Amino acid sequence: xxxxxxxxxxxxxxxxxxxxxxxxxxxxxxAARAIDIVLAAPGPLALVxxxxxxxxxxxxxxxxxxxxxxxxxxxxxSAVPRLAAELMATPEVRxxxxxxLVKEGGTRQRTPWHQDQPYYNVDGRGISAWIPVDPVPAxxxxxxxxxxxxxxxxxxxxxxxxxxxxxxxxxxxxxxxIEGARERFPIVGWNIEPGDFVCFHMxxxxxxxxxxxxxxxxVFSVRFLGDDIxxxxxxxxxxxxxxxxxxxxxxGAPMDDPLFPLLxx
Numbered sequence: 001x002x003x004x005x006x007x008x009x010x011x012x013x014x015x016x017x018x019x020x021x022x023x024x025x026x027x028x029x030x031a032a033r034a035i036d037i038v039l040a041a042p043g044p045l046a047l048v049x050x051x052x053x054x055x056x057x058x059x060x061x062x063x064x065x066x067x068x069x070x071x072x073x074x075x076x077x078s079a080v081p082r083l084a085a086e087l088m089a090t091p092e093v094r095x096x097x098x099x100x101l102v103k104e105g106g107t108r109q110r111t112p113w114h115q116d117q118p119y120y121n122v123d124g125r126g127i128s129a130w131i132p133v134d135p136v137p138a139x140x141x142x143x144x145x146x147x148x149x150x151x152x153x154x155x156x157x158x159x160x161x162x163x164x165x166x167x168x169x170x171x172x173x174x175x176x177x178i179e180g181a182r183e184r185f186p187i188v189g190w191n192i193e194p195g196d197f198v199c200f201h202m203x204x205x206x207x208x209x210x211x212x213x214x215x216x217x218x219v220f221s222v223r224f225l226g227d228d229i230x231x232x233x234x235x236x237x238x239x240x241x242x243x244x245x246x247x248x249x250x251x252g253a254p255m256d257d258p259l260f261p262l263l264x265x
Contacts, residue, residue, distance in 0.1 A: 015149030056107025
């Protein structure tokens with residue numbers, strides 16, 4: 001685990017990597033405890049991202065590391081930030097935010113194709129680590145379109161009603177119909193065992209299926225910022241939102257703030 005290496009050149013080409021056998025049993029148990037705490041006591045940013053008629057449920061929560069020590073430990077002190085820095089080939093990486101995603105057994109709600117970065121308040125290189133604590137078969141796993149991190153930025157929309165509530169309608173190109181023409185896209189996905197995780201560039205197009213059968217899919221995700229990331233205040237509420245940050249960090253400033261601790265330098 002301490003000697004785990006990654007292929008930065010392949011990541012630069014594809015914008016995605018699957019990293020095997022990184023987290024220990026202790027770290028996985030800690031992540032599972034953190035998810036249980038989040039579900040039992042949702043934070044102010046928590047939401048249910050599935051419809052009332054869905055036989056399952058898709059729950060998300062954000063930015064809990066300040067209240068839940070297990071999240072801070074994994075996000076800041078595991079091997080994950082070091083490997084994220086190696087994949088981005090950056091001498092420094094900052095913690096951006098944590099994100100818990102739980103789909104209960106039988107959840108029909110898909111996570112539609114999207115990029116992460118257009119929802120955020122940053123410009124530059126960032127990376128997401130998608131860390132399941134349950135086994136995830138390839139047919140129910142995260143799917144990614146390799147190479148799409150090269151851009152362009154595409155219109156971010158709400159997942160349930162397809163509403164453009166971030167960038168103004170028409171200001172960015174809409175996503176292609178990937179599901180309608182899957183053969184045209186280099187889609188990748190893997191069987192994931194606990195201890196593995198998927199890393200992807202914040203502009204890589206990705207999606208996730210619902211959950212077939214009774215087993216839930218619990219995922220702990222951490223986002224990291226590379227050394228070129230700069231603050232990009234928006235005139236709308238980003239996802240997640242960082243109230244008051246624009247008063248502390250001007251546009252174009254490095255993300256040098258206690259909310260985003262430096263992890264690798």
